Structures are given as structure tokens and as C-alpha cells.
Amino acid sequence: MDTINTWGMWLRHLLEVAATMAFTLSGVMVAARSRLDAVGVYAVAFLAAFGGGTLRDLLLDQRPFFWVRHVEYLWGVLALATAAMLFMRQRHFEPTERIMQLPDALGLGLFAAVGVDVASSAGMPALVAVLMGVVTPVFGGVLRDIVCNEIPTAFRDHRPYALCAFIGGWVYLGLAGLSTPEWLALSATVTITAGLRILALWRDWQLPLWRVEH
Amino acid sequence: MDTINTWGMWLRHLLEVAATMAFTLSGVMVAARSRLDAVGVYAVAFLAAFGGGTLRDLLLDQRPFFWVRHVEYLWGVLALATAAMLFMRQRHFEPTERIMQLPDALGLGLFAAVGVDVASSAGMPALVAVLMGVVTPVFGGVLRDIVCNEIPTAFRDHRPYALCAFIGGWVYLGLAGLSTPEWLALSATVTITAGLRILALWRDWQLPLWRVEH
Amino acid sequence: MDTINTWGMWLRHLLEVAATMAFTLSGVMVAARSRLDAVGVYAVAFLAAFGGGTLRDLLLDQRPFFWVRHVEYLWGVLALATAAMLFMRQRHFEPTERIMQLPDALGLGLFAAVGVDVASSAGMPALVAVLMGVVTPVFGGVLRDIVCNEIPTAFRDHRPYALCAFIGGWVYLGLAGLSTPEWLALSATVTITAGLRILALWRDWQLPLWRVEH
Secondary structure: OHHHHHHHHHHHHHHHHHHHHHHHHHHHHHHHHOOOOHHHHHHHHHHHHHHHHHHHHHHHOOOOOHHHHOHHHHHHHHHHHHHHHHHOOHHHHHHHHHHHHHHHHHHHHHHHHHHHHHHHHOOOOHHHHHHHHHHHHHHHHHHHHHHOOOOOHHHOOOOOOHHHHHHHHHHHHHHHHOOOOHHHHHHHHHHHHHHHHHHHHHOOOOOOOOOOOO | OHHHHHHHHHHHHHHHHHHHHHHHHHHHHHHHHOOOOHHHHHHHHHHHHHHHHHHHHHHHOOOOOHHHHOHHHHHHHHHHHHHHHHHOOHHHHHHHHHHHHHHHHHHHHHHHHHHHHHHHHOOOOHHHHHHHHHHHHHHHHHHHHHHOOOOOHHHOOOOOOHHHHHHHHHHHHHHHHOOOOHHHHHHHHHHHHHHHHHHHHHOOOOOOOOOOOO | OHHHHHHHHHHHHHHHHHHHHHHHHHHHHHHHHOOOOHHHHHHHHHHHHHHHHHHHHHHHOOOOOHHHHOHHHHHHHHHHHHHHHHHOOHHHHHHHHHHHHHHHHHHHHHHHHHHHHHHHHOOOOHHHHHHHHHHHHHHHHHHHHHHOOOOOHHHOOOOOOHHHHHHHHHHHHHHHHOOOOHHHHHHHHHHHHHHHHHHHHHOOOOOOOOOOOO
């Protein structure tokens, strides 16, 4: 059991780092496309990496923030954005985006599970907890796009992203309600959310279209 | 007196529901015009409905939020946005907007009164309380428009909207200063604010224009 | 020593007023360019003047906000924006912007120093404190530009602005670490940050360009 916990902690930490890197790089690339300067690239990278979790903690009144408890993540984002500006070129953007889809999907799952867990521990009703599980992984990208003066990708992409986190959140609450051990509920949520997202990308699933014109 | 209070509670509840529906539908329609997907429609509907009150409570450090205490409103917005996507078509937008002007004006009055009341109960100075009364009904629409990548209607429409809430806020503080019973101050503020808004729409009042070019 | 403190307080107060005026006028002018109505001009003026400090205090969970403790600043911004709408014309914009560069640079220095001081007094780690010193003077302008549907100037101007505050923040922490008296650390930070900004404008320094296309 202890072994599982230790391994679980390591795995979670690894996922967290990989997902934060994916979110950071998404910020760096959107900023570059919008022709921001170096300061703008750093700012958007920070927003993309920490915006969602910070908004959740602000709404739940939870302190200290993740990036205050773990300043090393702030330094990491700073270093990664610097490295990207030194070594990345336009031709690397598309392959990077493709490779980042996996850690991004895993981050979607992990941050959804963490978000719903934090919110329901704070005594939030089920729907609020699930929505916090959606806000955590999704709103970093939303803030990133707003600053770059674009309509958020998460709101116009038609490929399920937030929806996977929404479903994953209910799975987590369901498992927690059955007194499933936390590591198991967490793993199941990450697997289901990330799996749905990967399936959605692979099978090119689309959200139901609202045919407003007819 | 008890009868008045009970009736007052019912009336207030009714106004709250009607105004929240008007704000939700405004979010749904702006999102549809900006061609958001279903997730975007829900997100903008939530922002339009709860954004202003949430920002006020965040600034005043008041918890729990309205939508945490009354999760049924979250479910209601979810249901209304779903119904709108199932049954609304482009041709319904203009008539809906016209019909919604009344509950929207009443919501402007109600949320202005609630906002200034919450803020002055929290010990805020008069001007801050009045500004919170403006933020509560107005900033949901502001966030809705920012996410849809538009300049907020409330800031470029030239028809008085926030201004009515500003005037209503001072009326509320004036009446409260005269120790008017709360239900009377509330009703007067709603009537005056909503009345001003309806008059402004009906008589086509315009904010004074800043002739910056001359 | 008492004399220095009294003079220091007066100087700081003077800088605060001058910088708030510069931030307000920047909001007024950006709003006018985006053709906002009078309500929009006031809203953007408030955001430009108080947005950065408010975001900092929200993140640090510090209450009451500056503009609650000093409502006279709210009235001042209201009056200044009104005066600008009554008397300013397009042809005054460029000279105003040029004249405002000095109080704006001083405000950058002052608010950076205040921001890093507030954050490190709240027990934040060094990098977080420095970033709060950047957020304080910079995010008012960022919010101003987002509401006006523009990519924030601070993120695409290529002329160092936030960077001066970043450097000034480390200077402040360095001096504070050496137990320098507060008024001295504050003055040095303001001088260095504002000096760097003025030098950057005068010598037309540019942030290193990320040649992403090559």
C-alpha cells in the first residue's frame, strides 16, 4: 500500500510537471502567433499554466496558491518560456502542438480530478465541485486567448475538451461517494477524462452543433 | 406587515428568477452570434448570469457565492441554455431580445439595490457601495462580451444602463439613511432604476456624447 | 530623521497622485480611441487606475483595497475623467501622452516598490513578491486594453516597461535583505525603475526580438 502511495505521488508529480509544460508551451505559441513581445510571452505562459488553478482557488478562497507553495513551478515556467524563445521556430510549432496533445490530455484529467477534489473537500455542492474541476484545466487557456484578443479555443473548437473534464468530474464524485480510496478515484478520473479527450481527437468527435440559422 | 414581507419575498424571488433568465438568454444569444460551440454557450451563459454578483462578492470578500448557496440557479441556467440550443433559431433572437428588455431592466434595478445593500452592510463607503451596485448587474454582460471578443455593450451603447443603476444606488443610500424600511427602499430603488432604464429605451435617451474630434 | 519621514510621506503621496492621474488619463484616452461612451470612459479609467493594485490585493488576500481606504482617489478619478471629457480633444492626446510619460514612469517605480513590499510583508517567496511588484503597475493597463478589445500594449510594445519593474523589484528585495531603511529602499527602487524606463524611452531600447519565423 505504501509502495502504491509512493509510486502514486511520483506519478502525480510527473503528470503535473508534464501538464504544466504543455500548458506553458501552448501559451508561448499562442503569444508568438499574436506577435507579443518577450514580456507578453512570459505573461501569457504564466496565465496558461496557472490561470485555471488560481481562478479556482480565488473562487474557493483557498490560500496559498499552488505557485506560492511551489515557487519552483514559477521558475520552471520562466525557464521553459526562455528556452522556447531561444530555440523554437515557427516550423516547430505544429509538431510541438501534436506532441503536446498527450500531456495536455493527461493534464486535463489530472487538473479536473484535483479541482473537483479540492472543491468538494471545501464543502461545495456536487455541481459546483464539478464546474471547479472544469475551470481548473480549462480557464488557463481561456485567459491566454482573451489576452491575445481571440475567442477562447475551448469555447469554439467543437472538439470536446471541457466536456471530458465535466464527465470526469462526475466520475470522481461517484467514486468518492462509493468510498473508493483517493488514489484509485484519482487514477480512474485521469484515465477516463484523458481517454475521452484522446478518443475525441482520434475519432474526430464533434460537440452537437446548434444549427441556429435554420 | 408579515403579509407584506411574505409577498415581498415572493416578488423578489420572482424578479431574481426573471432577471437571471434574461441575463442567461443574453449570454446564449451573444455566444451564438460569435459562433461559439455548445461549451462556449454554457460558459458565456454562466458568466452573463452570475459574473457581476460573483465579482462583487470577490471584491467584498463575501462567501459563499450566490450560486453556491442556491445551486438550483446553476441547474436552471444549464437547463435554460440547453432548451435555448434545442429550440431557439436566429429568427427568435430579435423578438427574444425585445421581450427580455423588461426583465433585464427589472434585474438591473434589483441587482443594483442588492449590490449596494450588500456593500453598505459590509461597511463600504457610499461611493464604493454605489459602484458595487453598478458592478452587480453590469459586469456579467461585460465579461460575456469580453469572452466573445467584443467591446462590452454597456460601455459603447450610448443608451443609459449602468447610469440608471448608479442613480438608483444613491436613491437606495438616501432612503436607507432616512431609516426607510428595507422592503420599501428596495422597491423604490428597483422602481426608479428600472423605470429610468425603460424610459431611456422608450424615449431613446442618449448619454452625453464626448465630441473628441473637434 | 523625522523630517525625512515627513518629507518622504509627502513625496510618496505626491507620486501616488501624479501616477494615478497618469494611469487615469491613459484609460480615458484608450477608451476614447475605442469610441466608448461616457460610462465606458469612466469604467476604463477606473480599471487603468486601480486594476493592478486591486488584482495584487485579491491575489494576496489583502483587504481593504486601496480605493476603499482612500475613497478620495475614486472621487479624484471620477472628477479627472469628467474634466477630460469636458475639455480634452483629439489634438490634446499626443502631447498629453508625451507629458504623462514622466509621472507614468515614476508610478511604475512607486507601484513596483509598493507591490513587492506588500507581497514580501505578506510572507511571499522572492519571485512571487517581485511578480506582484510587476502586476501592481502593469495590470491596470492590461485590463484597460482587454476591455477595449486590444492586445495589451505592455505585452506587444517591445519597449521595456514591465521589465523595469521586474529589475526594480529585485533591487528592492536586495536592499531590504541588507536591512536598508524602508524609505531608502523605496526611493532607490523608484529611482532605478523609473530611471530605466525613462532611459528605455529616450534611447529607444527594445526587448530582444524572438525571430520566430526563421
